[in-house]
Amino acid sequence: xxxxxxxxxxxxxxxxxxxxxxxxxxxxxxxxxxxxxxxxxxxxxxxxxxxxxxxxxxxxxxxxxxxxxxxxxxxxxxxxxxxxxxxxxxxxxxxxxxxxxxxxxxxxxxxxxxxxxxxxxxxxxxxxxxxxxxxxxxxxxxxxxxxxxxxxxxxxxxxxxxxxxxxxxxxxxxxxxxxxxxxxxxxxxxxxxxxxxxxxxxxxxxxxxxxxxxxxxxxxxxxxxxxxxxxxxxxxxxxxxxxxxxxxxxxxxxxxxxxxxxxxxxxxxxxxxxxxxxxxxxxxxxxxxxxxxxxxxxxxxxxxxxxxxxxxxxxxxxxxxxxxxxxxxxxxxxxxxxxxxxxxxxxxxxxxxxxxxxxxxxxxxxxxxxxxxxxxxxxxxxxxxxxxxxxxxxxxxxxxxxxxxxxxxxxxxxxxxxxxxxxxxxxxxxxxxxxxxxxxxxxxxxxxxxxxxxxxxxxxxxxxxxxxxxxxxxxxxxxxxxxxxxxxxxxxxxxxxxxxxxxxxxxxxxxxxxxxxxxxxxxxxxxxxxxxxxxxxxxxxxxxxxxxxxxxxxxxxxxxxxx
Ligand code: B12
Ligand code: SF4
Numbered sequence: 001x002x003x004x005x006x007x008x009x010x011x012x013x014x015x016x017x018x019x020x021x022x023x024x025x026x027x028x029x030x031x032x033x034x035x036x037x038x039x040x041x042x043x044x045x046x047x048x049x050x051x052x053x054x055x056x057x058x059x060x061x062x063x064x065x066x067x068x069x070x071x072x073x074x075x076x077x078x079x080x081x082x083x084x085x086x087x088x089x090x091x092x093x094x095x096x097x098x099x100x101x102x103x104x105x106x107x108x109x110x111x112x113x114x115x116x117x118x119x120x121x122x123x124x125x126x127x128x129x130x131x132x133x134x135x136x137x138x139x140x141x142x143x144x145x146x147x148x149x150x151x152x153x154x155x156x157x158x159x160x161x162x163x164x165x166x167x168x169x170x171x172x173x174x175x176x177x178x179x180x181x182x183x184x185x186x187x188x189x190x191x192x193x194x195x196x197x198x199x200x201x202x203x204x205x206x207x208x209x210x211x212x213x214x215x216x217x218x219x220x221x222x223x224x225x226x227x228x229x230x231x232x233x234x235x236x237x238x239x240x241x242x243x244x245x246x247x248x249x250x251x252x253x254x255x256x257x258x259x260x261x262x263x264x265x266x267x268x269x270x271x272x273x274x275x276x277x278x279x280x281x282x283x284x285x286x287x288x289x290x291x292x293x294x295x296x297x298x299x300x301x302x303x304x305x306x307x308x309x310x311x312x313x314x315x316x317x318x319x320x321x322x323x324x325x326x327x328x329x330x331x332x333x334x335x336x337x338x339x340x341x342x343x344x345x346x347x348x349x350x351x352x353x354x355x356x357x358x359x360x361x362x363x364x365x366x367x368x369x370x371x372x373x374x375x376x377x378x379x380x381x382x383x384x385x386x387x388x389x390x391x392x393x394x395x396x397x398x399x400x401x402x403x404x405x406x407x408x409x410x411x412x413x414x415x416x417x418x419x420x421x422x423x424x425x426x427x428x429x430x431x432x433x434x435x436x437x438x439x440x441x442x443x444x445x446x447x448x449x450x451x452x453x454x455x456x457x458x459x460x461x462x463x464x465x466x467x468x469x470x471x472x473x474x475x476x477x478x479x480x481x482x483x484x485x486x487x488x489x490x491x492x493x494x495x496x497x498x499x500x501x502x503x504x505x506x507x508x509x510x511x512x513x514x515x516x517x518x519x520x521x522x523x524x525x526x527x528x529x530x531x532x533x534x535x536x537x538x539x540x541x542x543x544x545x546x547x548x549x550x551x552x553x554x555x556x557x558x559x560x561x562x563x
Contacts (some may be wrong), residue, residue, distance in 0.1 A: 028046065
């Protein structure tokens with residue numbers, strides 16, 4: 001019996017190899033599932049690569065294997081499954097949250113399939129950079145299992161590499177956006193921004209519906225039902241601004257390129273697929289057509305189905321459009337209104353080169369939201385900010401909380417500043433000016449027992465594979481106006497504030513000077529707690545040069561997910 005199955009499998013693989021002389025696997029690998037978020041974002045890069053290849057590729061016998069969207073299994077299983085699929089080319093997308101895991105996959109797959117061509121692309125790679133501080137000269141010495149790195153737009157270079165290794169491109173003279181591993185040295189090919197009108201005039205989705213159904217059903221069969229699948233959709237690529245913490249388009253261009261095909265066909269397709277969509281755009285709503293697409297999606301919305309189009313990234317300087325989108329998101333889709341601010345302090349906003357929006361415009365928008373939304377929806381409004389930005393202090397954050405309170409808003413989320421190697425802040429002059437302290441920070445996927453903190457630091461820093469338990473993010477953990485202890489204080493203050501607003505209705509009971517007093521008291525408690533934690537972690541941080549971002553409870557030996 002076993003023998004028969006074995007024989008059939010072998011025959012099937014052999015037939016595939018005859019039919020398809022190039023088997024290509026593309027993995028963007030989101031971590032969302034491991035972190036147990038309910039929503040899983042489906043990165044569309046695989047569809048864009050395939051669509052470009054359909055238009056410009058030379059090999060008619062490419063077999064596109066099922067893309068890796070989410071890490072659905074433990075790492076060894078993920079690797080085994082890729083090896084069993086026997087790809088000729090493996091493309092891996094590297095982001096700040098997964099780069100280490102992607103390197104691990106590449107290394108292990110190459111060991112087992114030595115002839116495979118491994119290509120890495122995505123925003124977390126800066127191998128094309130040639131500044132003296134970037135440490136990229138040795139990239140291929142450190143990562144000998146990678147054959148090519150792609151920077152910037154990936155569609156054309158990916159096609160070129162497939163064609164070259166299919167024997168259908170005689171040389172590499174026309175290569176763009178590629179860095180080749182030339183026996184450990186970097187061979188850097190020129191940069192080009194994608195401007196191909198044919199590609200931009202065609203839907204990247206419509207001709208690939210069958211493959212999308214396959215991926216959707218695969219995710220559903222692996223515990224991600226349709227309603228938790230958020231498929232990313234692109235209307236325009238690029239951002240005209242240069243906020244220093246951000247690396248939109250890997251900072252290679254500030255030009256915005258709009259897709260020109262009829263978006264209605266895309267929306268209809270996602271409606272048929274019955275999955276939610278989200279934009280990949282930086283400033284969705286900048287163009288009147290965006291609003292038409294948003295409204296069209298709303299016209300199709302049926303709360304009993306999984307399709308929706310909740311927009312997150314609104315145009316920075318068009319507050320009327322932002323207000324419209326936030327209002328509709330809340331009224332139609334019943335999600336909390338979200339205002340993306342980064343900070344309320346003008347000096348901080350200047351230090352991060354944020355496009356200037358006068359505070360009065362935020363006040364006006366908030367007043368309109370208050371007037372147009374039912375009170376229970378308005379109360380849920382959330383201000384999205386970043387903690388650890390240059391110019392911030394614990395007191396400046398308290399000022400921001402008070403400013404938010406004066407708007408009638410209590411809920412603020414402060415994301416950490418993930419350090420992105422292609423962001424303007426990566427400039428050595430900027431780093432030096434602000435004294436940025438950048439470290440590899442480890443987050444645990446869940447609260448877990450750690451008998452010995454030193455052992456944990458030592459295992460993580462020596463590269464012991466704990467990737468199913470911890471993930472790593474390079475982060476700004478301090479700078480000249482906010483040291484690491486202040487940053488920890490700020491995060492604990494946030495936690496205490498959230499506990500408080502969950503219990504007490506501050507807006508009804510207090511005025512702003514009373515709220516400032518309350519925050520002052522929370523700050524004293526936060527400093528005490530942060531100092532105790534910091535003192536415990538600091539010797540290990542100093543010894544190993546990394547940080548474990550979790551509150552450690554000495555009695556229970558539990559390390560918590562956050563501070
Ligand atoms: C959707 C999205 C999310 C979702 C889902 C993320 C996820 N885990 O999957 C949510 C909202 C959860 C999210 C959160 C965060 N995100 Co986000 N997010 C995006 C967004 C808007 C769209 C991603 C996408 O689908 N892009 C579309 C594809 C086609 O573009 P692409 O991925 O860049 O791929 C192109 C090229 O890079 C290249 N390419 C990519 N991979 C490969 C592979 C190969 C082999 C080749 C040849 C080429 C290639 O070719 C593609 C086509 O040209 C991007 C911005 C953007 N427009 O890309 C930010 C972005 C990816 N996020 C970013 C960041 C920083 C974050 C956060 C860390 C923010 C924070 N501090 O909390 C968190 C981390 C979340 C986590 N731990 O998972 C950064 C990442 C930068 C980096 N160096 O990695 C981006 C670029 C935005 C930015 N500049 O700030 N994010
Ligand atoms: S944060 Fe937003 S506005 Fe600023 S550069 Fe990035 S995408 Fe553009």
